[in-house]
Structures are given as C-alpha cells and as structure tokens.
Amino acid sequence: MLRAIPSRRTGQPRYHFRRIVPALLRPLLGKTEISLVLHTSDKLVARERAAALYARTGQLFRAGKMQHPTKDDLLALYRDLIDSYEAALKAQEDSAAKVLEAERAQHLIEKADLVTKQSTFFNTVLPHMEGLLKGLGQLRHTLEKREVWAVTEKQGLQNQITTLCGLIQTSLPHNEDKPDGQKSSSKQPRSMKLSAAADKFVFSVSSKSAGTIKGTGKTVALFTEAFGDIPVHQITGDVVGEFYDLLSGLPTTHGKGKVTLPLRDAVREAEENGAELVSGKTVKNHFSRMSAIWSELVLRDLAPKNPWANWSFDLTQKTNRRAWSEDELRTLLTSKWLGRVFPERTYRGIVRIALYTGMRLGEICNLRNEDIEVLNGIPCFHIRPHTVEIDGKTREWSPKTSAGTRIVPIHSKLLEKGILEEFRNAGPYFFSELPISNFGVRGANFELIFSKHKRRLNLPTQVTFHSFRHLVSTVLRNQDSHIRELWIDDLLGHEATHKSQGTTQYTSAIYLQNLQRVVEAITYPDDIANW
Incomplete structure (x- = not known):
C-alpha cells in the first residue's frame, strides 16, 4: 500500500500509494492498480494520506461491485476520488x-517588541553611561597630575580606569544598534539589482560574444524566476545553494518544448516522474556565468565576496557523443523535414556541408558570401573572424579557437550538387534564410529545430549535429591513403600538438593540394552520397 522511492536529486524517500484494482473492475477502469504520489518524505504524514486514500478507493471498489455502474460512471467516481484527494492536499x-506565515508574523512581532524594549533601555541608560565615561576621563586626568600616590599605586588606578572605560564602551550600542536619531549619517554601501549588474557587466559590453550574452541571459532569467530580481547583496551562499539544488533537479527537456513549466514545478515534476536531469556541466556553466558578474562586483566593492565560486560539480559525462552510423544517417536523410522557421533547402545545404567538411554548426551558419574564395584554382571556405553590419547593428563573430581560423577546400560532391549556385546571394551571409536568435546568435534556432527533428525520428541521444564532425574525423582516420594526422587536424580546426601552420601556409599551392586530398577522402555509400 505504501511505497518509498528515493529521490534522484536528494536521496530522500518520496512516498507513493499503491493499491491493486480488483480483477472485475480492471476492464472498466482500464488499469490494474491505482498509484498516486503522496507528496511527502515524512512517513507518518504518508501513512495518514495513504489511509485516507485506502478508505476512498475501498468505497470506489464497493460501488463498482455492488451498484454495477457503467464504465463512464465508474470513471467519473475515480476522477472524483482524484479531485477530492488533490483538493485535500492543496488544503493541507x-x-x-498559513501556519508558517502566522509563525513568521509572530516572530516579527516579538522581534519588534524586543527592539523597542532595547531602544527604550538604551535611551534611558545611554546618557548616564556617557556621563560615567566622562567622569572616568576626568578622574584619569586628575590622577596624572597628582603626586600624592606612589608610582605603582598610580599605575594600578590608571589600569582600573582603563578597564572600566573598556567595559562601558563595550556595553554601549554599536552604530547599527543605536536607537533612531542617534545613528551615524555615514553613507550605506550601494547595491544594484541582478538585472542591472548583468546589463552593466555583460549585456552592454561590446567585447562579449553573442554566445556569452545568450548564456548569461538564460542563467539570469532562471535565477530571476526562482528568486526575483533582487539586489546583489541579498544573494548570499544560502540563496546560491538553493539555486544549485534547483538547477541540479531540472529535467533535460526544460525550456525545449512549446510549453515550459515554472522552474520549481519543473523540478518537482522531474523528481516525481524520475526524469533525466541536466548534467553537472550544465550547472557549472550557469555558475560560471554568475561568477563572472560577481568578479566585477567584488572588484568595485559592490559585493563583499563571490558566493558563486568554489562549488563542486558532478562532471561525469552522462551521454557519450559519437559519430552517426550509416543506418542512422539513412533514417535522418530520408525523412521529411517539417521545420517551418527556414525552408528545407537551407536544412539540406547545412547538413551537406557538415557531411563533407566536418565544420562546426556555428562556422557553417556564419559563412559569408565573401568567405567563398578560389585559391590556386581550388574553391574554398575561408573560416575567419569577421564583423557584419545588419540593420544598423554590428555583429562580431570568431571561430571557437585560434585553430578554427582556417581554409577548407570545398568537396567535389558539394560542387556537383550546385551548392554555390544555389545559396550565393547579394546579402552578407551564405545561408541568408537563417534567422538570428534574440541573443544575436546565428544557428541557435537551427540547432534547436534539428534536435526536435532528430527526437521525432527516435534517433538516439548519443548523436547530435556535432556528430557530423565526429563522423568526418572517423572516416578520415580510417582511410588507408597516407593522409597525415596533421592535415586532418588542420582541416577540422583542432588544437593539435604540432605548431599551427597559419593561414599564410594554408594558401600555398602544395598545402592546399594536401588539404584537398583530405577533403576528397571523405566518402559515403552511394545512397548517402547522392542525397
């Protein structure tokens, strides 16, 4: 009847009610057992709720056996049982x-009463204590001028006066404890709200990349949803710890569907359903973005310390990314594209380039028409940092690493498919139909829609768009055509152990021919190659 299931996030037991449905009623109810979450980790509370449910389900079963209701009537009784249970839970x-609110109110009343009494006491004794201090000071002055006592006796009296003054000063209220009207007028430390800090140190900084701005925006939005846009001095270790727990309990699907549950509801539902949770790396990324903001705050004395630093994260990789298999590729390439944000031809063009170059998604989406060059008679993609003016706004982009700046010869299969003639246009970007996300990232929408398309086809989570890059690397390293590792690393823009060749070396005729040999070694079965 009562079942405890450990929480995947906290390890604490979460109790469930279970009761077998009589065989006679199973066809009517359409289930073999009734299972309900009791929403508690307290065993005594769980027993009370389970007992109430046992009584209600007993009534349901007796009605089903004795009154011979129709299927609709029995289902209505069952729904009534569920509704009454949920109403009782909500009432509890x-x-x-309300009890907690009343206890907090009582605590505040008692605290206010204590402060009032303390203030009255200090208002009463403060003048006397200050007068006593003044008298002791005068006594010290008199003692220093009198020559009546011996030196040792005089020193002893001075020490006693010093001790008494110290005791009185210790008993006096500090500046923050003084009653109204006696507080120092020193300026209180400034404190900006989180949104203002993010805007000042990230969103308004021209040197920040679009990816950094997008990621920080997501993190700040999650925090603000959970705790509000509060001043940074209120964001202490306790608050950060609670945010850590919330992030660690988020399902991997949060924010990826048409409807997104509120943060705390999503965590609760993920715990109840045993859903797959986000990785420790994701949590670490959120903390790193907030820590970067606090580093600036601490430098400017706008925050006493950085509560986002020195946290530990479970960085065990949950899903091992790998290359596409040929069967998975066939499933992907032969399926109908249902995306509406951009046309199917854009989808096909991007996937084809990924298949025959191993370029990163960001590199493909940010290709400009002027990045298509013919060097020594070889058509090439020139991947490099650049700035583009669009609608009066300046967009800066650069490859992921310094090795990402490179020349990639265009595969003959891409040229046969007419990719240059199909996509070259008068605008700045090669794939002109790709939208720019709210955070200014080209390709973010494509990645999201591609992931949805892949899930619709029931393809495994181990393969993503980045798996095209793994695939190209695997195909090239399995070739028996005397292709050097150095050339493969240079083609893919990997940070290799050898010294970088540099773009100047890339443009030499011999080196371009070697890179072209590498590109042309990327081959697939005919049905995939002819897609």
Missing part, C-alpha cells in the same frame, strides 16, 4: 503555509 498545503 495552504493550511501549512
């Missing part, structure tokens, strides 16, 4: 919240 939660 509301009652507990």
Whole structure:
C-alpha cells in the first residue's frame, strides 16, 4: 500500500500509494492498480494520506461491485476520488503555509517588541553611561597630575580606569544598534539589482560574444524566476545553494518544448516522474556565468565576496557523443523535414556541408558570401573572424579557437550538387534564410529545430549535429591513403600538438593540394552520397 522511492536529486524517500484494482473492475477502469504520489518524505504524514486514500478507493471498489455502474460512471467516481484527494492536499498545503506565515508574523512581532524594549533601555541608560565615561576621563586626568600616590599605586588606578572605560564602551550600542536619531549619517554601501549588474557587466559590453550574452541571459532569467530580481547583496551562499539544488533537479527537456513549466514545478515534476536531469556541466556553466558578474562586483566593492565560486560539480559525462552510423544517417536523410522557421533547402545545404567538411554548426551558419574564395584554382571556405553590419547593428563573430581560423577546400560532391549556385546571394551571409536568435546568435534556432527533428525520428541521444564532425574525423582516420594526422587536424580546426601552420601556409599551392586530398577522402555509400 505504501511505497518509498528515493529521490534522484536528494536521496530522500518520496512516498507513493499503491493499491491493486480488483480483477472485475480492471476492464472498466482500464488499469490494474491505482498509484498516486503522496507528496511527502515524512512517513507518518504518508501513512495518514495513504489511509485516507485506502478508505476512498475501498468505497470506489464497493460501488463498482455492488451498484454495477457503467464504465463512464465508474470513471467519473475515480476522477472524483482524484479531485477530492488533490483538493485535500492543496488544503493541507495552504493550511501549512498559513501556519508558517502566522509563525513568521509572530516572530516579527516579538522581534519588534524586543527592539523597542532595547531602544527604550538604551535611551534611558545611554546618557548616564556617557556621563560615567566622562567622569572616568576626568578622574584619569586628575590622577596624572597628582603626586600624592606612589608610582605603582598610580599605575594600578590608571589600569582600573582603563578597564572600566573598556567595559562601558563595550556595553554601549554599536552604530547599527543605536536607537533612531542617534545613528551615524555615514553613507550605506550601494547595491544594484541582478538585472542591472548583468546589463552593466555583460549585456552592454561590446567585447562579449553573442554566445556569452545568450548564456548569461538564460542563467539570469532562471535565477530571476526562482528568486526575483533582487539586489546583489541579498544573494548570499544560502540563496546560491538553493539555486544549485534547483538547477541540479531540472529535467533535460526544460525550456525545449512549446510549453515550459515554472522552474520549481519543473523540478518537482522531474523528481516525481524520475526524469533525466541536466548534467553537472550544465550547472557549472550557469555558475560560471554568475561568477563572472560577481568578479566585477567584488572588484568595485559592490559585493563583499563571490558566493558563486568554489562549488563542486558532478562532471561525469552522462551521454557519450559519437559519430552517426550509416543506418542512422539513412533514417535522418530520408525523412521529411517539417521545420517551418527556414525552408528545407537551407536544412539540406547545412547538413551537406557538415557531411563533407566536418565544420562546426556555428562556422557553417556564419559563412559569408565573401568567405567563398578560389585559391590556386581550388574553391574554398575561408573560416575567419569577421564583423557584419545588419540593420544598423554590428555583429562580431570568431571561430571557437585560434585553430578554427582556417581554409577548407570545398568537396567535389558539394560542387556537383550546385551548392554555390544555389545559396550565393547579394546579402552578407551564405545561408541568408537563417534567422538570428534574440541573443544575436546565428544557428541557435537551427540547432534547436534539428534536435526536435532528430527526437521525432527516435534517433538516439548519443548523436547530435556535432556528430557530423565526429563522423568526418572517423572516416578520415580510417582511410588507408597516407593522409597525415596533421592535415586532418588542420582541416577540422583542432588544437593539435604540432605548431599551427597559419593561414599564410594554408594558401600555398602544395598545402592546399594536401588539404584537398583530405577533403576528397571523405566518402559515403552511394545512397548517402547522392542525397
């Protein structure tokens, strides 16, 4: 009847009610057992709720056996049972919240009363204590001028006066404890809100990349949803710890569907359903973005310390990314594209380039028409940092690493498919139909829609768009055509152990011929090659 299932996030037991449905009623209810979450980790509370449910389900079963209701009538009784159970739970939660609110109010009243009494006490004794201090000071002055006592006796009296002054000063209220009207007028430390800090140190900084701005925007939005746009001095270790727990309990699907549950609801539902949770790397990325903001705040004395630093994360990789298999590629390439944000031809063009170059998605989406060059008679993609003016806004982009700046010869299969004639246009970008996301990232929308398309085809999570890059690397390294590792690394833009060749070396006739040999070694079965 009562079942405890450990929480995947906290390890604490979460209790469930289970009861077998009588065989006679199973065809009517359409289930073999009734299972409900009790929404508690307290065993005593779980027993009370389970007992109430046992009584209600007993009534349901007796009605089904004795009154011979129709299927619709029995289902209506079952829905009534569920509704009444949920209403009772909500009433209990509301009652507990009211009790907690009342206890907090009582605590505040008692605290205010204590502060009032303390203030009255200090207002009464403060003048006397200050007068006593003044008298002791005068006594010290008199003692220093009198020659009546011996030196040792005088020193002893001075020490006693010093001790008494120290005791009185210790008993006096500090500046923050003084009653109204006696506080120092020193300026209180400034404190900006989180959104203002993010805008000042990230969103308004021209040197920040679009990816950094997008990621920081997501992190700040999650935090603000959970705690509000609060001043940075209120974001302490306790608050950061609670945010850590919330992030660690988020399902991997959060924010990826048409409807996104509120943060705390998503965590609760993921725990109840045993959903797959985000990786430790994702949590670490959120913390790194917030830590970068706090580094600036601490430097400017706008925050006393950085509560986002020195946290530990489970960086065990949950899913091992790998290359596409040939069967998975066939499933992907032969399926109908249902995306509406951009046309199918854009989807095909991007996937084809990934298949025959191993370029990163960001590199493909940010290709400009002027990046298509013919060097020593070889058509090439020139991947390099650049700046583009669009609608009065300046967009800066650069490859992921310094090795990402490179020349990639265009595969003969791409040229046969007429990719240059199909996509070259008068605008700045080669794939002109790709939209730019709200954070200014070209390709973010493509990656999201591609992932949805892949899930619709029930393809495994181990393969993503980045798997095209793994695929090209695997195909090339399995070739028996005397292709040097150095050339493969240079083609893919890997940070290799050898010294970088540099773009100047890339443009030499011999080196371009070697790179072209590498590119042309990328081959697939005919049905894939002819897609």
